[in-house]
Amino acid sequence: MMYLADVGALARKDLLLELRARDTLPAMLLFVVSTLVVFHFVLPADSSDLAATGLLWVALLFTALLGLSRAFAAEREQGVIDGLVLAPSDRSAIWLGKSLSILAFLALAEVIALPAYALFFQPVDAALVGGIALADVGIAAVGTLLAAMATASRARELLLPLLFLPLAIPIVIGGVGASVAGEPARYLGLLGLYDALFAIICWASFEYVVTE
Amino acid sequence: MIRARALEKRYGDKRILRGVEFDVGTHDFLLVTGPNGSGKTTLLRLCAGLAAPSRGELDLGFARGRVGYLAHEPLVYRELTALENLDLYGRLYRVPERRERTGMLLERFGLWEARHARAGSFSRGMLQRLALCRTLLHEPDLLILDEPHSGLDDEGALLLDRELMERRADAAFVVATHEPERLERFASARLALG
Numbered sequence: 001m002m003y004l005a006d007v008g009a010l011a012r013k014d015l016l017l018e019l020r021a022r023d024t025l026p027a028m029l030l031f032v033v034s035t036l037v038v039f040h041f042v043l044p045a046d047s048s049d050l051a052a053t054g055l056l057w058v059a060l061l062f063t064a065l066l067g068l069s070r071a072f073a074a075e076r077e078q079g080v081i082d083g084l085v086l087a088p089s090d091r092s093a094i095w096l097g098k099s100l101s102i103l104a105f106l107a108l109a110e111v112i113a114l115p116a117y118a119l120f121f122q123p124v125d126a127a128l129v130g131g132i133a134l135a136d137v138g139i140a141a142v143g144t145l146l147a148a149m150a151t152a153s154r155a156r157e158l159l160l161p162l163l164f165l166p167l168a169i170p171i172v173i174g175g176v177g178a179s180v181a182g183e184p185a186r187y188l189g190l191l192g193l194y195d196a197l198f199a200i201i202c203w204a205s206f207e208y209v210v211t212e
Numbered sequence: 213m214i215r216a217r218a219l220e221k222r223y224g225d226k227r228i229l230r231g232v233e234f235d236v237g238t239h240d241f242l243l244v245t246g247p248n249g250s251g252k253t254t255l256l257r258l259c260a261g262l263a264a265p266s267r268g269e270l271d272l273g274f275a276r277g278r279v280g281y282l283a284h285e286p287l288v289y290r291e292l293t294a295l296e297n298l299d300l301y302g303r304l305y306r307v308p309e310r311r312e313r314t315g316m317l318l319e320r321f322g323l324w325e326a327r328h329a330r331a332g333s334f335s336r337g338m339l340q341r342l343a344l345c346r347t348l349l350h351e352p353d354l355l356i357l358d359e360p361h362s363g364l365d366d367e368g369a370l371l372l373d374r375e376l377m378e379r380r381a382d383a384a385f386v387v388a389t390h391e392p393e394r395l396e397r398f399a400s401a402r403l404a405l406g
Contacts, residue, residue: 002306009303013292020291020330079285082262083346087304088277212263 006089010097015104017074024070025105032063032113040120052121053128053179057172060113060132061165064139067105069160071098071147081151085210095144095206103140110136127188131178134191135171138198142167145202148209170194213238213273213354213384214259220267221254228254232268234403238353241385243399245392250406252388253284253358259386260356277305280352282360286343290332294323294342297331298349305350317345321371336363344372348379355379357387361394369394 018025039055075081084094110132118124143164150160174194177187214236221229228251236242236259244252257263260281261272281287288297295314302310318324321341326334331342340363347355360376361369376385376398389395392402 006304009300013289013296013300016296017289017291074289074291078288078290079283080287080289082260082281082283083287083301084304085262086260086276086279086281087301088275088306089304211261212257 003090003093006093007096007100010084010094011100011104014098014101018101018105021074023073024067025108027070028063028067028105028109029112031066032059032109033116035059035062036113036116036120043121049122050180052117054176056113056117056121056128057176057179060110060135060175061139061168061172063109063113064102064106064136064143065161065164067102067109068139068143068147068164069157071102071144072151076151081210091207091210092203094210095148095202098148099140099144099202102144103136106136106140127181127184128179130188131175131184131191134178134188134195135175137195138171138191139168141195141199141202145206145209148206152209167198213240214386215271215273216258216269218268219255219258219265219270221251221258221263222266229258229265229405232403232405234401236354236384236386236401238384239381239400241380241387241398241400242403243392243395243401244386244388244403244405245390246388246405252405255403255405256281256283256356256358256386256388259354274354277350278353280347280350280355282343282347282355282357284358284362286331286339286346288331288339288342288346291330293328293330294318294334294345295327297342298345301346301349307350310349313349314345317348320375321345322367337365337368340364341368341371344375348375352383354384354386357385359389360387361389361391 036059043051085091114124146163147160150156150163153159171194174187174191178184181187216232216234219229219232232255234242244255246252258265258270260279261276298314299310302314307313318327321344323338323341326338331339334342360372364372380398387395
């Protein structure tokens with residue numbers, strides 16, 4: 001119970017920081033919409049729907065990367081992570097709280113991105129939305145851990161994409177598969193399995209990432 | 213509380229600490245001095261459990277939540293108010309009656325009037341006072357202070373000295389400073405680095 005209270009306090013703090021600083025979500029929204037606009041003009045008029053779906057996933061993935069690159073900015077700039085790490089609460093609560101706030105930012109960005117995608121390309125169906133929802137969980141779980149790792153490095157802007165993109169390949173496979181396959185359940189299952197597996201790994205290993 | 217033997221810390225090829233030995237008991241006050249770059253901050257991070265030694269023995273005989281760590285940075289969120297920062301730490305550090313304790317500390321360190329102001333709008337001295345409130349919030353058994361007088365005006369420095377005087381008998385201290393003469397009267401042991 002105490003653990004969940006810690007997670008709630010940390011996630012609320014991140015949302016409050018974003019509400020006041022507004023330095024992550026507006027950038028994500030602008031990025032995803034402008035990327036879709038660019039893709040709209042880049043893609044030839046007679047292109048298949050499959051190509052448009054692929055481009056949506058590219059836009060979502062890089063939007064997530066943009067948000068993740070700012071995930072620990074407040075902690076890094078003021079050294080706050082040391083204060084959090086020394087608290088008696090379980091250190092994985094820091095990861096879970098941050099993952100939840102990242103998940104909220106992704107969901108908000110997609111609330112804007114999906115209608116824009118429907119406007120520029122094609123209607124959005126339930127399989128696509130389900131795939132994106134499951135992909136978001138994996139992106140938030142893995143991305144938060146990797147963002148914490150990258151934060152400790154001087155080359156953090158370079159390191160995060162290098163670590164994140166290879167680990168996001170199964171998310172892309174599952175997400176695109178769920179969006180275009182006639183029978184999406186298999187791909188949604190893959191995404192669910194990825195989420196569960198990596199959430200456990202990230203939850204268990206976060207402690208070692210935030211201590212020297 | 214802390215026992216260090218042949219302590220060594222390296223970052224890559226660079227050796228920061230070598231052969232450091234000391235003990236800190238329950239009511240000891242270890243004063244750590246040394247020139248810039250001598251490894252004072254690194255030693256304090258080791259004592260807080262924020263870093264692991266590269267070689268040697270370091271026994272930390274305290275629970276993680278019982279240490280109060282004052283660093284160079286205030287370890288507070290700039291976009292949160294003084295009150296919100298302390299409330300967050302109070303929750304995470306399981307401070308009983310945290311609202312009363314927070315209010316008492318803010319008043320004691322002269323920040324009550326600024327409690328609803330964001331930390332980002334604070335001067336260096338006010339940030340240091342807020343950092344001291346954060347450090348003392350959970351009444352730690354071990355206080356690890358890195359240049360505690362840094363940025364404080366005369367009034368702030370006096371407030372800190374008073375706090376150290378009051379807490380001296382109840383807690384152990386590891387304090388790094390460039391002004392050893394200011395803290396000499398509290399010290400029970402000294403460690404010169406570099």
